């Protein structure tokens with residue numbers, strides 16, 4: 163998808179009153195995108211990073227408050243070492259290169275996942291990007307890296323148990339809001355719209371707790387090809403849905 167694609171016609175159709183506050187995306191299909199072009203899989207990830215840049219831009223433009231992307235799962239360590247190394251390097255480069263744009267656009271970076279097992283160079287770039295963007299307040303970009311939804315919930319449980327043991331939390335006070343407060347997304351709105359490109363119809367351990375009432379949007383388009391028009395098309399589809407949250 164071209165970087166300069168026109169999308170004014172789709173912008174005009176948006177209902178500003180019914181924008182999703184939080185969009186979550188499983189950035190899938192990078193490997194297939196590259197393989198179809200006889201390129202190494204890593205080139206698909208590089209193109210995927212460009213696609214993430216476009217998605218952040220369009221979300222910021224239409225006024226989405228939180229964009230969450232799944233960049234690296236707890237299971238992705240099992241990929242070939244050179245692919246893992248490439249992804250880590252790409253991640254570090256992305257952080258370094260994007261700080262200025264994030265600051266220009268008032269985007270605050272936040273990480274979902276455990277960062278301690280990441281390579282030291284990535285941790286350094288992460289710390290720099292987190293502190294450089296900490297004051298931004300127009301939008302949050304959550305990058306899920308070394309993230310697993312079940313593990314996130316297990317961690318929350320462990321932290322709650324520790325808080326109970328210390329006497330800081332009473333078991334009677336453990337309700338849904340309390341659990342929310344122990345997740346990586348504490349304080350953020352729940353994802354309204356969850357987009358999965360590249361044809362797979364599953365959640366893959368992403369935001370298991372937070373996606374309880376998310377509207378799902380699936381597309382066959384591979385992530386590197388998923389452009390601003392595709393994201394706006396997903397938002398327009400979301401705006402046609404009736405969200406009932408279990409009521410009638």
Ligand code: FPP
Pocket residue numbers: 189190191192193194195207208210211214232233234235238252253256305
């Ligand atoms: C899944 O596609 C994608 C990933 C495991 C990596 C996602 C990473 C990026 C989009 C790179 C940019 C991210 C940052 C934060 C710089 P796949 O490789 O499983 O694709 P396939 O199913 O076609 O093999």
